[in-house]
Structures are given as C-alpha cells and as structure tokens.
Amino acid sequence: MHSLFQRVIPLVLMLGLAACTSGSLAATEATPSPGATTTTGGTTPTGVTPTSITPTGATPAPTIVPVGLRVSIIAATHDRVMVYQGETVQRAFTARVDANGQLLFLKEIDHIGLWTHIVATSDTLFFYNLYLRSGFVARIGSDGALITLKTYAAGSVKEITHFVAQxxxxFAYHRDTRSGTVFTFEADGTITNRKTYGPGNVQDLTNFVATGTAVFGYNHDTRSGTVFHIEADGTITNLKSYAPGNVQNITDFVATADRVFAYNHDTLSGTVFRIEADGTITNLKSYAPGNVQRITQFGATADRLVFFNNFTQKGVVSRLDPDGSIVNLSTF
Incomplete structure (x- = not known):
C-alpha cells in the first residue's frame, strides 16, 4: 500500500493566525443585481427559471448531459446535489441521492448564469464569478427548487481563487496574495465575515478539501500541506503540517463527512484516508495506477460520492466504506 503521507513532521504554524481588522469578503454592501426580482426567501437572478424534471428510481438514472455538453461543477450540501453546466448552456440540475445510492434528478434550472465557483456548506450554496466579482446565495428546497436568498452585484465581492467549507x-482564499477570509451565511443569505487574514498571512496552497471537522490545504507544486480546523469565530487552528515532498502527487480531492478520496488524474490512482482529531492522516486504502476510472468532476454529500467523466459523459454514485473501499452504487 502506498502511503499518502510518507513522513509526519512536527506541527509548523504555516497559516498566519494574526487576523486583520480591515477587509471583508463583501467589499461593499450587498445589493441585488440589476433586474433581480424579489421572491419569497430573497431575490432571484435574472433569467433563473426553475422547471420540472421527473425523478426516477431507475438504474442507470436518466442522462443529464446531452451529447457535446460538459459538466463544469458538481457541488453538494449535506443531502442535495447541484450539477452545473456552465461552458455553453449555463444550466443546472438539482438532485438527491436516495437510500439505494441512485441519483434522482429533481429540477432543471435554465439560464442560471456563468459562475466560476460553487461552494456548499451543509445547507447553503454560494455561486461566484471570479471575473465579475459577483455572486448569489441559495438553498435547495425539499422539492429540488433553487431558492435564491441574496444576490451580490458585480464588484461587490472580493477576488477569490479558492473556496473550502468545513x-x-x-474559507475564501486568494492564492496570488496569500490572503483569505472566513465567513458564514445568515438565514437570509447575508455573508457574515468572521475573520480576515491579510496578504502574506496564509501559506501558498493550490487545493483544499474538508471533512465535517477539519480542512487539508495542499500545495501540488511542493507536495506539502497543513491540516487545520476552522473555529466558530473564524480562527484557523493548525493541527499538523507535512513538509515539502512528504505528500503524494495529488490533482483532486473529494470528501464525505469523515473520509477523503485523493485522486491523481494523470496516473488514474488514488488513496482514501481519514483525518484524526490531532490532524494526523490515517491512510485506509490505496489504489495503484490504472485502478481508478477517469474522473473529471467530483462532488460529495455527507455520505456519498458523485463522480462524472466529461469524456464519456457518464457518472457514478459511490460510497466510502470504513476500510477505505470505494463501492460503486449506481451510474447515470
């Protein structure tokens, strides 16, 4: 078995913990986008028109990607999945995973807009456009409808390159300036900043993944990383760091509430691991080169993984067993 982390080194504080008092995620007061119409629960971006898509219990589930189209982002809350196609059609589907591991599609949303990032907490989604610095906060209703809570007009959100939710x-991170802000969502979609870390106060990181209790920040260039915990007040508490060269070559991560799958798309290999309370990485199972399917998009609810391959336009719903085994449950 290959070790994901080849050697554990003592804790090194690499994330700056001196919070700045200035700066916030929302650079100006949030204002609805021009043309947004007020609805129950907030505002709806112009052109968002939820339409019905019939759920089904069949396996495989109905095709959601017409020939020639690609999935841009898969994001998931505790129990709902958002499949977003943004390259050409700017369309999204909401779905849920049933008890048998089948992906049941609930609603189709046309003209949802162009978004570069979608980050999901346990029950809330934030759609963000890096180039316009705009976004909107939403929740997925029990019937799959996308309920928009608040919109943020162009220029009203800071420039962010990475998001991760614990x-x-x-945690909203800007790699070029090595700065970031920890924030939460209020019930009405308002973004409340908890703590901001100024330029140079965060280490250089390229990837993030979070379980329900911890975050792993990884640098692909140096193959190093740090496990940390986000406190309720936004403080980042470092748990354990891994020096350059002590982490495998990983290109993508995805996590359920308590386990992580680290994947290398060049070698089609991977490792399932668990993050302990002290930040120690416990490897559960490794998959040698060529033993993992090609995957281009990843998402996860609290207990299920959702994978998609844009080349074959097929997806898989899987579970991570306690021993690290990946068990495929259904295809779509």
Missing part, C-alpha cells in the same frame, strides 16, 4: 464555515 461544516457551516467557509
């Missing part, structure tokens, strides 16, 4: 806390 529970209901989100």
């Amino acid at each position: 529970g209901d806390s989100v």
Whole structure:
C-alpha cells in the first residue's frame, strides 16, 4: 500500500493566525443585481427559471448531459446535489441521492448564469464569478427548487481563487496574495465575515478539501500541506503540517463527512484516508495506477460520492466504506 503521507513532521504554524481588522469578503454592501426580482426567501437572478424534471428510481438514472455538453461543477450540501453546466448552456440540475445510492434528478434550472465557483456548506450554496466579482446565495428546497436568498452585484465581492467549507464555515482564499477570509451565511443569505487574514498571512496552497471537522490545504507544486480546523469565530487552528515532498502527487480531492478520496488524474490512482482529531492522516486504502476510472468532476454529500467523466459523459454514485473501499452504487 502506498502511503499518502510518507513522513509526519512536527506541527509548523504555516497559516498566519494574526487576523486583520480591515477587509471583508463583501467589499461593499450587498445589493441585488440589476433586474433581480424579489421572491419569497430573497431575490432571484435574472433569467433563473426553475422547471420540472421527473425523478426516477431507475438504474442507470436518466442522462443529464446531452451529447457535446460538459459538466463544469458538481457541488453538494449535506443531502442535495447541484450539477452545473456552465461552458455553453449555463444550466443546472438539482438532485438527491436516495437510500439505494441512485441519483434522482429533481429540477432543471435554465439560464442560471456563468459562475466560476460553487461552494456548499451543509445547507447553503454560494455561486461566484471570479471575473465579475459577483455572486448569489441559495438553498435547495425539499422539492429540488433553487431558492435564491441574496444576490451580490458585480464588484461587490472580493477576488477569490479558492473556496473550502468545513461544516457551516467557509474559507475564501486568494492564492496570488496569500490572503483569505472566513465567513458564514445568515438565514437570509447575508455573508457574515468572521475573520480576515491579510496578504502574506496564509501559506501558498493550490487545493483544499474538508471533512465535517477539519480542512487539508495542499500545495501540488511542493507536495506539502497543513491540516487545520476552522473555529466558530473564524480562527484557523493548525493541527499538523507535512513538509515539502512528504505528500503524494495529488490533482483532486473529494470528501464525505469523515473520509477523503485523493485522486491523481494523470496516473488514474488514488488513496482514501481519514483525518484524526490531532490532524494526523490515517491512510485506509490505496489504489495503484490504472485502478481508478477517469474522473473529471467530483462532488460529495455527507455520505456519498458523485463522480462524472466529461469524456464519456457518464457518472457514478459511490460510497466510502470504513476500510477505505470505494463501492460503486449506481451510474447515470
């Protein structure tokens, strides 16, 4: 078995913990986008028109990607999945995973807009456009309808390159300046900043993944990383760091509430691991090169993984067993 982390080194504080008092995620007061119409629960971006798509219990589930189209992002709350196609059609589907592991599609949303990132907490989604610095906060209703809570007009959100959510806390990171902000969502979609870390106060990281209790920040260039916990007040508590060269070559991560799958798309290999309370990485199972399907998009609810391959336009719903085994449950 290959070790994901080849050697554990003592804790090194690599994330700056001196919070800045200035700066916030929302650079100006949030204002609805021009043309947004007020609905129950907030505002709806112009052109968002939820339409019905019939759920089904069949396996495989109905095709959601017409020939020639690609999935851009898969994001998931505790129990709902958002499949977003943004390259050409700017369309999304909401879905849920049933008890048998089948992906049941609930609603189709046309003209949802162009978004570069979608980050999900346990029950809330934030759609963000890096180039316009705009976004909107939404929740998925029990029937699959996308309920928009608040919109943020162009220029009203800071420039962010990465997001990661641990529970209901989100860390928004800017790699070029090595800065970031921890924030949470209020019930009405308002973004509340908990703590901001100024330029140079966060280490250089390229990837993030979070379970329900911890975050792993990884640098693909140096193959190093740090496990940390986000406190309720936004403080980042470092748990354990891994020096350059001590982490495998990983290109993508995805996590359920308590386990992580680390994947290398070049070698089609991977490792399932668990993050202990002290930040120690416990490897559960490794998959040698060529033993993992090609995957281009990843998402996960609290207990199920959702994979998609844009080349074959097929997806898989899987579970991570306690021993690290990946068990495929259904295809779509």
